Amino acid sequence: MNTVGHLINGQIVNDAARLQDVYNPSTGEVSKQVALASKTTVEQAIAAAEAAFPEWRNTPPIKRARIMFRFKELLEQNAERIAQMIGEEHGKIAHDALGELQRGIENVEYACGAPELLKGEHSKNVGPNIDSWSEFQPLGVVAGITPFNFPAMVPLWMFPMAIVCGNCFVLKPSERDPSSTLFIAQLLQEAGLPDGVMNVVNGDKEAVDTLLGDSRVQAISFVGSTPIAEYIYKTANANGKRCQALGGAKNHAIVMPDADMDNAVNQLLGAAFGSSGERCMALSVAVAVGDAAADALIEKMQAAMQSLKVGAYSDKSNDFGPVITKAHQQKVVGYIDSAEAQGATIVVDGRNPQVAGHENGFFVGGTLIDRVSPDMLSYKEEIFGPVLQVVRVDSMQAAMDLIDAHEYGNGTCIFTRDGEAARYFSDNIKVGMVGINVPLPVPVAYHSFGGWKRSLFGDLHAYGPDAVRFYTKRKTVTQRWPSAGVRESVSFSMPTMK
Numbered sequence: 001m002n003t004v005g006h007l008i009n010g011q012i013v014n015d016a017a018r019l020q021d022v023y024n025p026s027t028g029e030v031s032k033q034v035a036l037a038s039k040t041t042v043e044q045a046i047a048a049a050e051a052a053f054p055e056w057r058n059t060p061p062i063k064r065a066r067i068m069f070r071f072k073e074l075l076e077q078n079a080e081r082i083a084q085m086i087g088e089e090h091g092k093i094a095h096d097a098l099g100e101l102q103r104g105i106e107n108v109e110y111a112c113g114a115p116e117l118l119k120g121e122h123s124k125n126v127g128p129n130i131d132s133w134s135e136f137q138p139l140g141v142v143a144g145i146t147p148f149n150f151p152a153m154v155p156l157w158m159f160p161m162a163i164v165c166g167n168c169f170v171l172k173p174s175e176r177d178p179s180s181t182l183f184i185a186q187l188l189q190e191a192g193l194p195d196g197v198m199n200v201v202n203g204d205k206e207a208v209d210t211l212l213g214d215s216r217v218q219a220i221s222f223v224g225s226t227p228i229a230e231y232i233y234k235t236a237n238a239n240g241k242r243c244q245a246l247g248g249a250k251n252h253a254i255v256m257p258d259a260d261m262d263n264a265v266n267q268l269l270g271a272a273f274g275s276s277g278e279r280c281m282a283l284s285v286a287v288a289v290g291d292a293a294a295d296a297l298i299e300k301m302q303a304a305m306q307s308l309k310v311g312a313y314s315d316k317s318n319d320f321g322p323v324i325t326k327a328h329q330q331k332v333v334g335y336i337d338s339a340e341a342q343g344a345t346i347v348v349d350g351r352n353p354q355v356a357g358h359e360n361g362f363f364v365g366g367t368l369i370d371r372v373s374p375d376m377l378s379y380k381e382e383i384f385g386p387v388l389q390v391v392r393v394d395s396m397q398a399a400m401d402l403i404d405a406h407e408y409g410n411g412t413c414i415f416t417r418d419g420e421a422a423r424y425f426s427d428n429i430k431v432g433m434v435g436i437n438v439p440l441p442v443p444v445a446y447h448s449f450g451g452w453k454r455s456l457f458g459d460l461h462a463y464g465p466d467a468v469r470f471y472t473k474r475k476t477v478t479q480r481w482p483s484a485g486v487r488e489s490v491s492f493s494m495p496t497m498k
């Protein structure tokens with residue numbers, strides 16, 4: 001059986017002391033194993049990154065960017081292969097996997113602008129013959145820890161920007177679907193990156209804790225569930241590291257009575273069930289304003305869901321594939337059971353989907369639940385499955401209060417034709433990423449991505465302009481060149497321009 005190893009100092013390394021099974025979720029079978037890095041292996045990766053740093057730091061940004069241009073081409077040339085790897089281990093259908101990759105590539109395109117992004121700030125004559133400038137210097141060794149649900153895109157949120165900013169990187173991807181991530185790192189190597197600048201260690205808590213505890217690691221970017229995000233943030237901070245930790249979500253869509261209901265239903269279908277709902281931006285709660293809107297939504301949604309196709313990643317006609325593991329399948333079903341037990345109405349029940357030829361796959365069918373209330377477990381917690389819950393309220397303010405009261409604040413959306421209502425909503429809602437008739441408002445690569453409340457621990461968002469700030473530290477230089485022979489007088493007061 002194949003084993004997925006690590007990439008350290010430009011070489012594939014297999015630290016086979018501990019191995020974990022990797023599944024094909026569409027069949028339920030073990031397809032390969034992944035090596036779980038020991039502390040020693042992670043320390044080797046950190047050492048390789050540290051050794052590569054002095055030269056990489058001094059490599060002109062334009063040369064770093066040229067490697068990213070070649071990397072982008074290699075990603076595009078290998079897109080089908082990467083999508084296949086994602087499908088095999090994650091279960092994502094090819095059209096969705098290619099979409100994920102494309103959104104990742106857009107971060108590489110942004111990173112190609114490094115010379116422009118790193119130009120810094122300059123002020124001439126801040127005092128008599130005194131100039132001052134701020135430059136943005138790399139941090140050194142930085143690390144990324146990523147979740148299973150976007151094995152290509154989320155790592156690409158991190159390392160292209162970290163690396164063009166002059167840092168060296170150690171990535172700890174999800175151990176559940178490691179192959180596409182490792183292959184992508186190898187493509188970066190092929191694009192001409194010097195050995196040691198980019199390293200990948202597969203692993204679990206042991207690898208993560210080694211990164212958190214090692215004083216050579218200057219900063220950590222994390223994306224995953226909220227309890228782990230909080231742990232990473234607190235531990236990194238306690239150890240003096242810069243940290244951004246993006247967590248879980250419960251994204252609500254407000255459906256106003258004036259919304260184009262057919263359009264809203266189409267948008268909700270994709271945003272709730274695409275990728276089996278295993279997206280941190282999935283719309284998992286529809287808040288219908290007024291019973292008329294709720295009834296129309298339920299009726300149209302129920303009808304539209306009859307044609308939803310769940311099945312194996314390899315059949316491109318499927319709308320979405322399995323969830324990641326057997327345990328997760330059971331967890332999602334458990335949330336549906338709990339909603340039913342707490343009095344909600346199961347309108348479309350996906351608990352026993354029939355997928356011919358794939359009876360052991362980890363499938364959950366599209367599920368629609370009506371009359372969900374905020375006290376229910378299925379409302380409070382992130383389900384991360386193909387389940388759309390409908391909450392009924394009687395005003396837009398009540399819908400906004402519901403969203404604001406939830407512990408998560410990643411994404412949200414409003415479906416309406418009323419510009420004034422939409423403007424009020426986007427201005428006041430306590431959520432980091434807002435859509436107006438846009439169900440998945442995932443910011444493009446030249447903005448930055450991040451939620452509010454317990455969806456993000458830290459100050460700076462992921463990728464885009466915030467990534468330049470996260471992966472560099474500001475140094476401000478003030479300079480004077482006195483004319484030869486000029487002696488300045490002694491002054492003990494604070495220098496001012498008065």
Ligand code: NAD
Pocket residue numbers: 145146147148149150154172173174175203204205208209223224225226228229246247248249279280382384410451455
């Ligand atoms: P997860 O938190 O289980 O794992 C994320 C990473 O943390 C993995 O690399 C994993 O190996 C590591 N990890 C897991 N348990 C750990 C522990 N006890 N100690 C140290 N490290 C540990 O998340 P997941 O199940 O892979 O991904 C799904 C979650 O990620 C969902 O909650 C989803 O909302 C979230 N997510 C958030 C965003 C965002 O941008 N906010 C994006 C994608 C996914």
